[in-house]
Amino acid sequence: MNNRTYPQIGVPEPHHPTSHHGNDPVKVEKIAKIGQYHMTFFAEYLEKLNAIQEADGSLLDNTVLLYGSGMGNPSLQIM
Secondary structure, X not given: XXXXXXXXXXXXXXXXXXXXXXOOHHHHHHHHHHHHHHHHHHHHHHHHHHHOEEOOEEOOOOOOOOOXXXXXXXXHOOO
């Protein structure tokens, strides 16, 4: 359970309760902001991998990555 807050991107509420949005448009927008914020860090990581050169291409060229969520719709989770 992640109760981290993200005031730096306009989401002062904890992540976990926000993810149980119940299709509330305000909460859906906030959970999307959190996802975009996390993706910026993943993109930076990919850029760093791409900058490291190996004999046959970049480290990114020789890496398999998977990024995703453990839940399709946390709002449907039964607690």
